[in-house]
Amino acid sequence: MNKKDTSDATFAIEHSEVRVNNVQLHIAASGPRDGIPVFLLHGFPDAWFGWEYQIKFLARNGFRVIAPDQRGYNLSEKPTGIEHYELEKLTSDIVSLADHFNYDTINLAGHDWGAAVCWNIATRYPKRVKNLAILNVPHPTVMTNYLKRHPSQMFKSWYIFVFQIPKIAEMLARIGNWRLLISAFPKYLPSSTKNRYREAWSQFGAITGMINWYRAAFRLARTRTSSPNKVTSPTLIIWGKNDRYLSYAMAALSLEYCQHGKLVTLETASHWVLLDRPDEVSELLLNHFQ
Numbered sequence: 001m002n003k004k005d006t007s008d009a010t011f012a013i014e015h016s017e018v019r020v021n022n023v024q025l026h027i028a029a030s031g032p033r034d035g036i037p038v039f040l041l042h043g044f045p046d047a048w049f050g051w052e053y054q055i056k057f058l059a060r061n062g063f064r065v066i067a068p069d070q071r072g073y074n075l076s077e078k079p080t081g082i083e084h085y086e087l088e089k090l091t092s093d094i095v096s097l098a099d100h101f102n103y104d105t106i107n108l109a110g111h112d113w114g115a116a117v118c119w120n121i122a123t124r125y126p127k128r129v130k131n132l133a134i135l136n137v138p139h140p141t142v143m144t145n146y147l148k149r150h151p152s153q154m155f156k157s158w159y160i161f162v163f164q165i166p167k168i169a170e171m172l173a174r175i176g177n178w179r180l181l182i183s184a185f186p187k188y189l190p191s192s193t194k195n196r197y198r199e200a201w202s203q204f205g206a207i208t209g210m211i212n213w214y215r216a217a218f219r220l221a222r223t224r225t226s227s228p229n230k231v232t233s234p235t236l237i238i239w240g241k242n243d244r245y246l247s248y249a250m251a252a253l254s255l256e257y258c259q260h261g262k263l264v265t266l267e268t269a270s271h272w273v274l275l276d277r278p279d280e281v282s283e284l285l286l287n288h289f290q
Helices: 048-060 087-100 113-124 140-149 151-156 158-162 168-182 191-201 206-223 249-255 278-289
Strands: 014-020 023-030 037-041 064-068 106-111 129-135 235-242 261-270
Touching: 014 087, 023 048, 023 087, 037 048, 037 087, 037 113, 048 064, 048 106, 048 278, 064 087, 087 113, 087 206, 106 113, 106 278, 113 129, 113 140, 129 278, 140 151, 140 249, 158 168, 168 191, 168 206, 191 206, 235 249, 235 278, 249 261, 261 278
Parallel strands: 037 064, 037 106, 106 129, 129 235, 235 261
Antiparallel strands: 014 023, 023 064
């Protein structure tokens, strides 16, 4: 890889609004403009700044890092209606974003729902993904099969069923200054970061837009067209073993759907592996994308 040595450089995080796929997305970007592109996709109930440590690290190492607020989140547009949050639309947002920046191929990493979008991009648009990194989310086929056979995972996913209830889910999320959503994050987060999340969730239409990802997945799954299961791009799965939402057994099972896959387990990290182990995750991404 011919990459400039910019390890001593400091790059500001730039913010812009980009309209792609009939939705306006807020974009955080950093690094040299001619750097090799890395897209970082956040999940629920996160925002672009969940990746802030990795954005700065990868930018210093010469990559051009693009981290959008995905549709329904924070400063991005929040279309009304569950149909606007079907996985194919979420996937098209990111592919269209790559088109907007004239990137034929990208390095792609995702956490939580962002990882689900990454899996779908890698299977539906394999030529667009140079290297894939997945944080604490199984391959979709593994998730579907595991849920059917393991009631324990169904219990861990209890909140998905609560989210199907219109208005009630939003009301529960807001109680106690967003206490339920704050409790999903590691307890060590500073108050300033928690307030940053509260501000993101308080954006008009945000909480419904965020929850609509789950509603669309639950109600519209049967309308999805089939796609190949195997991921052909080199794939790194990083998994915090102390994930209270997703069973660790699904990590190794997901490797079976990767032609060139590697699993790195961080034994003491949680579902929020990118926050729990920012240095290790950043180094792993750097090595994989190089």
